Amino acid sequence: MADANAKIPYSLNSKKVAEATRFWLHKRGVTLEEIAELVMLLQKKYYPNLTMEECVHNVEMVLSKREVQNAVLTGIQLDVLAEEGKLLSPLQDMIENDESLYGVDEILAFSIVNVYGSIGFTNYGYVDKLKPGVLERLNDKTTGQIHTYLDDIVGAVAAAASSRIAHRKQAEREQELGHPHAPEDLEEASRKAAPEKEKTQPE
Amino acid sequence: MADANAKIPYSLNSKKVAEATRFWLHKRGVTLEEIAELVMLLQKKYYPNLTMEECVHNVEMVLSKREVQNAVLTGIQLDVLAEEGKLLSPLQDMIENDESLYGVDEILAFSIVNVYGSIGFTNYGYVDKLKPGVLERLNDKTTGQIHTYLDDIVGAVAAAASSRIAHRKQAEREQELGHPHAPEDLEEASRKAAPEKEKTQPE
Amino acid sequence: MADANAKIPYSLNSKKVAEATRFWLHKRGVTLEEIAELVMLLQKKYYPNLTMEECVHNVEMVLSKREVQNAVLTGIQLDVLAEEGKLLSPLQDMIENDESLYGVDEILAFSIVNVYGSIGFTNYGYVDKLKPGVLERLNDKTTGQIHTYLDDIVGAVAAAASSRIAHRKQAEREQELGHPHAPEDLEEASRKAAPEKEKTQPE
Amino acid sequence: MADANAKIPYSLNSKKVAEATRFWLHKRGVTLEEIAELVMLLQKKYYPNLTMEECVHNVEMVLSKREVQNAVLTGIQLDVLAEEGKLLSPLQDMIENDESLYGVDEILAFSIVNVYGSIGFTNYGYVDKLKPGVLERLNDKTTGQIHTYLDDIVGAVAAAASSRIAHRKQAEREQELGHPHAPEDLEEASRKAAPEKEKTQPE
Numbered sequence: 001m002a003d004a005n006a007k008i009p010y011s012l013n014s015k016k017v018a019e020a021t022r023f024w025l026h027k028r029g030v031t032l033e034e035i036a037e038l039v040m041l042l043q044k045k046y047y048p049n050l051t052m053e054e055c056v057h058n059v060e061m062v063l064s065k066r067e068v069q070n071a072v073l074t075g076i077q078l079d080v081l082a083e084e085g086k087l088l089s090p091l092q093d094m095i096e097n098d099e100s101l102y103g104v105d106e107i108l109a110f111s112i113v114n115v116y117g118s119i120g121f122t123n124y125g126y127v128d129k130l131k132p133g134v135l136e137r138l139n140d141k142t143t144g145q146i147h148t149y150l151d152d153i154v155g156a157v158a159a160a161a162s163s164r165i166a167h168r169k170q171a172e173r174e175q176e177l178g179h180p181h182a183p184e185d186l187e188e189a190s191r192k193a194a195p196e197k198e199k200t201q202p203e
Numbered sequence: 204m205a206d207a208n209a210k211i212p213y214s215l216n217s218k219k220v221a222e223a224t225r226f227w228l229h230k231r232g233v234t235l236e237e238i239a240e241l242v243m244l245l246q247k248k249y250y251p252n253l254t255m256e257e258c259v260h261n262v263e264m265v266l267s268k269r270e271v272q273n274a275v276l277t278g279i280q281l282d283v284l285a286e287e288g289k290l291l292s293p294l295q296d297m298i299e300n301d302e303s304l305y306g307v308d309e310i311l312a313f314s315i316v317n318v319y320g321s322i323g324f325t326n327y328g329y330v331d332k333l334k335p336g337v338l339e340r341l342n343d344k345t346t347g348q349i350h351t352y353l354d355d356i357v358g359a360v361a362a363a364a365s366s367r368i369a370h371r372k373q374a375e376r377e378q379e380l381g382h383p384h385a386p387e388d389l390e391e392a393s394r395k396a397a398p399e400k401e402k403t404q405p406e
Numbered sequence: 407m408a409d410a411n412a413k414i415p416y417s418l419n420s421k422k423v424a425e426a427t428r429f430w431l432h433k434r435g436v437t438l439e440e441i442a443e444l445v446m447l448l449q450k451k452y453y454p455n456l457t458m459e460e461c462v463h464n465v466e467m468v469l470s471k472r473e474v475q476n477a478v479l480t481g482i483q484l485d486v487l488a489e490e491g492k493l494l495s496p497l498q499d500m501i502e503n504d505e506s507l508y509g510v511d512e513i514l515a516f517s518i519v520n521v522y523g524s525i526g527f528t529n530y531g532y533v534d535k536l537k538p539g540v541l542e543r544l545n546d547k548t549t550g551q552i553h554t555y556l557d558d559i560v561g562a563v564a565a566a567a568s569s570r571i572a573h574r575k576q577a578e579r580e581q582e583l584g585h586p587h588a589p590e591d592l593e594e595a596s597r598k599a600a601p602e603k604e605k606t607q608p609e
Numbered sequence: 610m611a612d613a614n615a616k617i618p619y620s621l622n623s624k625k626v627a628e629a630t631r632f633w634l635h636k637r638g639v640t641l642e643e644i645a646e647l648v649m650l651l652q653k654k655y656y657p658n659l660t661m662e663e664c665v666h667n668v669e670m671v672l673s674k675r676e677v678q679n680a681v682l683t684g685i686q687l688d689v690l691a692e693e694g695k696l697l698s699p700l701q702d703m704i705e706n707d708e709s710l711y712g713v714d715e716i717l718a719f720s721i722v723n724v725y726g727s728i729g730f731t732n733y734g735y736v737d738k739l740k741p742g743v744l745e746r747l748n749d750k751t752t753g754q755i756h757t758y759l760d761d762i763v764g765a766v767a768a769a770a771s772s773r774i775a776h777r778k779q780a781e782r783e784q785e786l787g788h789p790h791a792p793e794d795l796e797e798a799s800r801k802a803a804p805e806k807e808k809t810q811p812e
Contacts, residue, residue, distance in 0.1 A: 010702060010705070010706040010708075011376075011380065012373060012377070012699075012702075012703070012708055012710060013377070013382060013699065014373065014374070014377055014384045015377075015382060015384035016698075016699045017699050017703075018384060020697075020698070020699055020700075024697075064387045065387050066320070066370070066387060066710055067320040067321065067712065070703070070710075070711050070712065070713050071713060071716075073697075073699075073700045074687070074700060074713045077687075077696055077697060077700055078683070078686075078687075080697075081690070081695075086690075086695070087686055088629075088633075088682075088686060088689075089625075089629070090622065090625045090626050090629055090682075091629075091682045091683060091686055093619060093621075094621070094626075094679070097619040099619075099621055100525065100572060101525060101572060101573065101576055101621060101675055101679075102679050103523050103524030103525040103527075103676065103679065103720075104524070104679050104680060104683045104717065104720070106524040106525065106527045106528065107524045107680075107717065107720045108713065108716065109527075110524070110527060111320075111321060111712075111716045114317045114318075115317075115318070115320065117269070117270040117314075117318065117509055118270065118314060118509030118510070118512040118513045118516070119506065119507060119509040119512065121509075121512045121515075121516060121527070121530065121531055121534070122512065122530075122531045122534040122535050123531065123535070124527065124528075124531050125527055125528045125529065125530050125531010125532050125534065125535065126531050126532055126534075126535035126536075128527070128528040128531065128532075129528050129529070129531065129532035130532075166506060166507060167269070167507065170215060170217065170507055171217070173214075174215070174216070174217055174218075177214065179216060179218060181216075181217045181218035181221060184267045184268050184269060213499060213502070213503040213505075215496075215499075215500070215505055215507060216496065219495075219496045220496050220500075223494075223495070223496055223497075227494075269507055270509065273500070273507075273508050273509065273510050274510060274513075276494075276496075276497045277484070277497060277510045280484075280493055280494060280497055281480070281483075281484075283494075284487070284492075289487075289492070290483055291426075291430075291479075291483060291486075292422075292426070293419065293422045293423050293426055293479075294426075294479045294480060294483055296416060296418075297418070297423075297476070299416075300416040302416075302418055303728065303775060304418060304472055304476075304728060304775060304776065304779055305476050306473065306476065306517075306726050306727030306728040306730075307476050307477060307480045307514065307517070307727070309727040309728065309730045309731065310477075310513060310514065310517045310727045311510065311513065312730075313727070313730060314509075314510070314513045320712050321712030321713070321715040321716045321719070322709065322710060322712040322715065324712075324715045324718075324719060324730070324733065324734055324737070325715065325733075325734045325737040325738050326734065326738070327730065327731075327734050328730055328731045328732065328733050328734010328735050328737065328738065329734050329735055329737075329738035329739075331730070331731040331734065331735075332731050332732070332734065332735035333735075369709060369710060370710065373710055417782075417786065418779060418783070419783070419788060420779065420780070420783055420790045421783075421788060421790035424790060470793045471793050472726070472776070472793060473726040473727065517726075517727060520723045520724075521723075521724070521726065523675070523676040523720075523724065524676065524720060573675070576621060576623065577623070579620075580621070580622070580623055580624075583620065585622060585624060587622075587623045587624035587627060590673045590674050590675060
């Protein structure tokens with residue numbers, strides 16, 4: 001900020017934010033498939049025909065949301081800085097040791113779940129308690145790695161993807177029953193979809 | 204529930220939920236235009252070319268979200284029952300008198316704001332404090348009508364619509380700058396849009 | 407409201423709100439001991455010496471919070487009205503059938519958990535998913551009773567009590583380690599405690 | 610973490626967390642009096658006799674809560690790192706420029722407001738929009754300092770202190786009316802107060 005005159009004026013680049021989200025999840029050792037496995041664990045009971053492909057896809061859609069990207073990037077940043085010992089005491093100690101009375105990681109996780117509504121609260125708590133699959137690995141405190149934020153974030157993305165599936169499956173069910181309705185926030189959907197097809201014509 | 208055998212098995216009808224939301228807002232005296240005026244008040248400073256038509260449209264999109272519909276219907280229901288004196292004391296008294304230490308109305312309002320992310324928190328609080336336009340009328344305690352929930356809900360819908368506009372305007376800006384990106388949750392958009400094309404009756 | 411002149415001016419009576427909370431939990435068939443059992447289930451792993459008496463006590467303290475009382479009374483009210491078939495369709499149907507895409511019950515539950523901080527999110531989701539003890543009974547859909555809100559509320563009270571225990575146990579631990587600190591919000595504690603000394607009947 | 614054997618086992622020291630919170634607020638240029646002025650601005654209309662001393666005191670009580678301390682420390686940490694240019698792009702750019710579509714700062718602020726219940730939502734949004742007093746200074750983008758988190762946090766502490774005052778004033782009012790009730794979470798209060806009496810050095 002010292003030499004502001006020399007700087008290119010700031011302008012948010014959403015594509016970079018989206019790409020950084022993918023990059024950092026990968027760099028911290030989490031694959032979309034692993035998150036999708038949590039989704040499958042949470043949802044197969046309700047939708048026996050649910051495929052892994054659908055789960056991966058729903059995880060991707062959750063990760064395309066800016067609110068989610070902001071939480072992922074902020075959480076991983078704090079994990080990385082804690083791992084490097086660069087945070088100030090006592091915050092460094094609390095994040096490094098996943099202090100049980102430190103709940104800012106849960107707060108960020110919750111902002112992710114919220115994007116797809118309150119129906120995801122339960123699924124988030126459930127996986128965060130049981131720590132199945134990738135969450136067990138992220139919680140291994142013997143590796144020297146710090147994932148205080150990331151483990152909650154991964155559970156939250158899986159819970160949000162589960163909520164997304166629940167909403168979509170209901171829409172499919174209603175269509176089969178013959179009473180299709182205007183989808184939620186349709187106009188956005190159609191406008192959003194349109195430019196992708198043409199690409200030359202801006203929205 | 205007494206004669207369960209005679210009942211048609213329950214199946215959520217999303218269209219009815221959406222229609223009831225519109226119906227009850229109207230019946231309780233709130234027009235989409237009035238909510239849109241709150242949106243204009245909140246956003247015209249940032250987007251001088253914003254039109255009332257856009258504001259109405261964004262309000263409609265917010266109201267198409269199920270999470271929003273659930274909160275609207277639940278809140279209005281409690282207002283109506285309080286107006287009819289049918290709630291149990293002391294809940295009846297607290298809602299009837301818009302008790303300042305009763306905050307469940309704010310909680311429902313917040314679930315609406317949250318759907319479009321945390322950037323709407325500020326706008327919600329601002330209109331809820333200043334009570335401009337329709338909110339002033341809903342807060343008039345001399346009419347015999349009770350809008351303890353509705354006034355917070357209307358402010359929340361306006362705040363959510365403002366967040367929606369902020370997200371969309373950014374996407375437009377980036378397209379003009381020549382770095383368009385895949386919109387958020389695009390695939391949902393295109394799948395959702397698809398069935399609509401087959402329908403003869405648009406939304 | 408029709409004959410406002412004849413009315414005694416409204417004034418919040420906090421004692422009545424607290425008493426009504428206890429009364430309605432009891433009337434809807436939930437004992438404090440049952441909620442305490444959920445707390446024990448959640449916390450015994452971390453505090454092997456935790457007693458049922460402590461758990462009951464912490465549940466009582468959670469229930470003494472006004473924010474909690476407001477949520478309990480509002481949720482039970484909606485359950486009771488749904489049981490009596492007095493809500494308007496389609497809200498009646500959604501609450502009567504514990505519709506999985508209706509999440510206002512979770513939202514109210516969350517406002518309870520939040521009072522003792524974000525560390526309770528996980529415990530809430532866990533019991534809400536597994537439905538142990540009293541939660542299994544509240545979820546029995548064959549009784550004609552409707553507990554769509556109450557089951558989430560009971561889980562939330564148990565999660566909040568667990569958070570409260572975690573905070574207190576840490577304070578005890580630090581005192582044993584010889585670095586006691588000023589308790590949180592102490593002055594409130596001492597001022598609050600003071601009037602009680604003058605009363606002949608302690609809590 | 611590399612030389613774990615040499616480390617003193619981690620144990621949360623609550624006093625240090627509380628002290629660091631005070632230290633960092635001060636170091637970042639925010640006095641308790643300035644936050645108290647926001648409280649006065651928000652509450653004097655309702656309580657004409659409210660003194661600055663009471664406002665400062667209520668701010669102190671809010672800051673004694675661990676949930677609040679965690680949010681303050683985490684937010685200031687991110688501000689400081691952004692000021693030093695040590696965050697990873699694009700998070701660095703978003704926090705440095707107080708990007709309007711980045712809402713994690715609002716999320717942390719909200720976790721502060723929530724501790725004293727939903728009645729504080731409105732006050733938070735109001736001051737965050739109008740940016741009176743200290744908030745105007747924190748929002749001055751020409752200083753080279755970055756307070757993306759801190760300005761929201763300060764507004765949230767003021768809103769929470771306002772909620773605390775509202776709860777206490779109601780308790781006082783009821784005592785004057787002759788129907789005092791057991792205060793909220795009393796037992797905690799008395800137990801908490803007790804050890805303080807034995808201490809020679811009060812808070």
